[in-house]
Amino acid sequence: MSLALSPTQIKSLIDLPVYPESVATAAAAVFFLARAEEGKRLGILAAPGSPHMDRFAGERAEKGNLVLALCPLTAANARALRAIFAWLAPVPLGLRTSAGCGDRLGLATPGHIHAARAVPGIAMIFAQQSIRENARTGRTPQDVVDDATWGVFQEGWREGYGADADHLKTTADADSTAAAGYTFFTVDPGDHVDDAAHTAPFAELQAKVAALPWADLDSSVADMQARYLGKTFDLEDLHLTFSEETLFRAAAKYARAVLHAARVYRHLASKITDRPWELEVSVDETNTPTSHEEHLYIASELKRLGVQWISLAPRYVGRFEKGVDYMGDPAMDSPRLSSGQAGQALKEFERSFAGHAAIARAFGPYKLSLHSGSDKFSVYGITARRTHGLVHLKTAGTSYLEALRVTASFDPALFREIMAFAIERYEIDRASYHVSAELAKVPALETLGDADLSGLLDQLVARQVLHVTYGSVLTSERGFKQRLLAGLAAHEEEHYAALEAHFRRHLMPFRSANRKSTRGG
CATH class of the missing domain: 3.20.20.70 (Aldolase class I)
Structure with missing residues (x-):
């Protein structure tokens, strides 16, 4: 038996936004990606007793004559999903x-x-x-x-x-x-x-x-x-x-x-x-x-x-x-x-x-x-x-630089913090990279308005300063990574559009x- 549901039908059943391209069927089960308040979730709708349900860890609920599973995006769940969809x-x-x-x-x-x-x-x-x-x-x-x-x-x-x-x-x-x-x-x-x-x-x-x-x-x-x-x-x-x-x-x-x-x-x-x-x-x-x-x-x-x-x-x-x-x-x-x-x-x-x-x-x-x-x-x-x-x-x-470009548009204060931190770290972090940017040529942040910040991503020097300091930024105790991820998740369509244009x-x-x-x- 097969089960076919449209994204609109799924959304009406679970009352969550559904990524329409994600909907895929396998036997008597429909798989999809939904966006919950706490983040993205793998969704499964299947008849009771479906063998697929046992493969995934997540919360279960009855939805009419179907069972709904909402599962976190874990390694185990990703592995189970790859086993179903080659x-x-x-x-x-x-x-x-x-x-x-x-x-x-x-x-x-x-x-x-x-x-x-x-x-x-x-x-x-x-x-x-x-x-x-x-x-x-x-x-x-x-x-x-x-x-x-x-x-x-x-x-x-x-x-x-x-x-x-x-x-x-x-x-x-x-x-x-x-x-x-x-x-x-x-x-x-x-x-x-x-x-x-x-x-x-030659002798050597x-x-x-x-x-x-x-x-x-x-x-x-x-x-x-x-x-x-x-x-x-x-x-x-x-x-x-x-x-x-x-x-x-x-x-x-x-x-x-x-x-x-x-x-x-x-x-x-x-x-x-x-x-x-x-x-x-x-x-x-x-x-x-x-x-x-x-x-x-x-x-x-x-x-x-x-x-x-x-x-x-x-x-x-x-x-x-x-x-x-x-x-x-x-x-x-x-x-x-x-x-x-x-x-x-x-x-x-x-x-x-x-x-x-x-x-x-x-x-x-x-x-x-x-x-x-x-x-x-x-x-x-x-x-x-x-x-x-x-x-x-x-x-x-x-791709990381394009994420920062988008961040500059919706959270200029965060971008300023990251740029200032990158300037601090550049001379240390550049050691393992072939780059020629000189810090003296980075524009002073206080001279730039918020609308000008994304333009730094069009400048050779600023691009390289941000490029090679990604590790320090993403592991900093100042919490840059968490704030970046949260902001990009909230503005994902802008993020995707910037990446599409760039690539x-x-x-x-x-x-x-x-x-x-x-x-x-």
Whole structure:
């Protein structure tokens, strides 16, 4: 027997607002999300004796010939709901053009979905958080997946979505995220990249290469030389040859990182045997760019060691700083480039990026991943075009900034407190980020009227100050997090509208580049 009720019928039965897109039926039960005075609740209406009722913890009441359950949004209830509706569980996305939407507050998924519906054809990751972000926000990997689950349920999104365990550095990180149901694992072996090798003299490179753990790499110096020297790698318009120095520099810089990525991959393969999953390898958070030869070396060695991956994030030329558009060569004096400098920087980026895209097609195909991808509007078209759609955009902090923009409009006093606190914390919190904002350039808050506050989110300096201090703000004893969450919940439509508008801009350049999923690297 099936049970069908419209949102209007449900509302009349329970006397609570119902999110209309959330209504879903399973056998003789109707599931929905309602908004009660104490917060959102999972609602279930079913005939007496329905087996579904026993799966969920919550309050029961009789409603005519039906039983109503109103359940808190707990991890156990989210898990039970995913078991009933497969579309609520994260899945791998394959080689489709994709975008990740990190959500540090746990409230943004509906807004992200609104944007995804407005710009269809892009595979979406709605659960994305790094171990560093979890530590700074006080959230767990399970919190991130569950918050995305409730957002997907609220909006009735049935197109599938991914869950990205971002910047995993250890097998312990991999274990905690695998247990939470993630399907996309970004391994960050950056701690094993030898940045000093980028400029080391050849004699030093020889010593570094001789000291590599060759047994663990299942190779030797001679074997490595045989694989690369004396050969030309023809990759579309890119033709690469390795001199001994170029090869030794690549190995000295990246061999240990490749080995660490392989170890984490093998660990994941041994642990996750009950569902499909996919891997990204990221070396973006390093001090020196990845050359084309180094990218080829990384891809070739990963493949030799049996690693299968769906995307890779080299360290690109120029600067992918947090929360602002692409910047050029760090040797330039100012992050605000002249029009001529900006044009030259984009030409250099496109030339370099085109080579990376050719390597990714030849050695996979796999996607190129854009980390710190928020607000890099000037390069989105380049990356979509040059990869032929084999690209993954990764964003995180920009959703938090949009939440602050909305907060400035309905609670300017709270925004002023957060901005002042962020200024206090900036010099400490910036240490683990690549940012160039200088506090002296932040406008004095007392000179700004309430109507001017949201404009701070359009300024490079203020954006970065707010961006990197999110952890301090959200864990402060001053109660910023609780007040933010309460205010955004009370103004959720404004919040969703701001996110939709912002992410339409992010997604639109990638729309025409979408590809059908095929097998990865």
